[in-house]
Each structure stands twice: as C-alpha cells, then as structure tokens.
Amino acid sequence: MRLEDPLFTSEIRARAALEKARWPDGPVCPHCNAAERIARIDGQSHRDGLLYCNQCKRQFTVTVGTVFQGSKIALTKWLLAIHLLATRAQLSVSELQRLLGVTYKTAWLMARRLRKGTGEAYLDDAVLAEASRAVAAAAPREDRGKRQAEQPAVH
Numbered sequence: 001m002r003l004e005d006p007l008f009t010s011e012i013r014a015r016a017a018l019e020k021a022r023w024p025d026g027p028v029c030p031h032c033n034a035a036e037r038i039a040r041i042d043g044q045s046h047r048d049g050l051l052y053c054n055q056c057k058r059q060f061t062v063t064v065g066t067v068f069q070g071s072k073i074a075l076t077k078w079l080l081a082i083h084l085l086a087t088r089a090q091l092s093v094s095e096l097q098r099l100l101g102v103t104y105k106t107a108w109l110m111a112r113r114l115r116k117g118t119g120e121a122y123l124d125d126a127v128l129a130e131a132s133r134a135v136a137a138a139a140p141r142e143d144r145g146k147r148q149a150e151q152p153a154v155h
C-alpha cells in the first residue's frame, strides 16, 4: 500500500476499513455479542461511527475493546503505524514520528502498544489492506462525490 492510500488519509475510510476487517459479516456488539438489530446512529451531534445495539441498549464503535480505544489519535495514524511497523524493518521511533506527524512521545507510545501485540488478528497490514480495497470497491461513487465537493470553486 502507498502512504497516500485513503486508509491512511481519510478518517471515514479508515473507520470503514476497520469495521470491514473486524466485522466482515456486519457489526457485532462488543457488550453482548449480538450480531443482529444493530443500528447506525448518524447525525452531527454524534461521534463518528457510533452504533447502537437494540439487544442490550448500549452504544459502541469499532474501536471499543481495541488498542485504539480511548486514544485521541486519529485512526488513519494508527492504521499507518500498523502498516509501517509491519513493512519496515528497523523502523525507529523518530521515523515513525516523522511519517505519522505526531510527537515523539505519541509515536513511542503507539509503537509500544502495537509491538506489545494487539491480540486482534484483524489488526494486520494485509487484512486492513484487503478491507480497504473492499470498501473502495463498494463505495466508489460516494468517494468521487466527496472529492469533487472538496475542490474549491473556480469563478
């Protein structure tokens, strides 16, 4: 994967790919393991990627129970860190810091968390790359519309 891959540049795409990787058959509630009657909560007032379980009446996102939980670091940066650690031997914390655009302390903490082992099989460079491709194939039109909308108007 190139570092310009949407997986590493778009928070929406990163989240979608992570969901695809973690839940290939659709969201599963981390609280009660229900795989049905899960609703997506959309709207400006809600956190991105918020889901609601109609079984146990609790909310969750794809990061609940992962090494990302509770961190303020963007998912794009976490996924890029996973990719870099998987593909570059002898990657130093300074290099990670530079490539991620975070502080040295943050890069160090991320590397430590990821190297300790996430215990999550889907947090794997190949699995995430595959999920990213699946997401891209599923929503090409949406992406195009978004890219056009980001273009500044020319008069």
Ligand SMILES: [Zn+2]
Pocket (backbone or CB within 6 Å): 029, 030, 031, 032, 033, 034, 053, 054, 055, 056, 057, 058
């Ligand atoms: Zn539940």
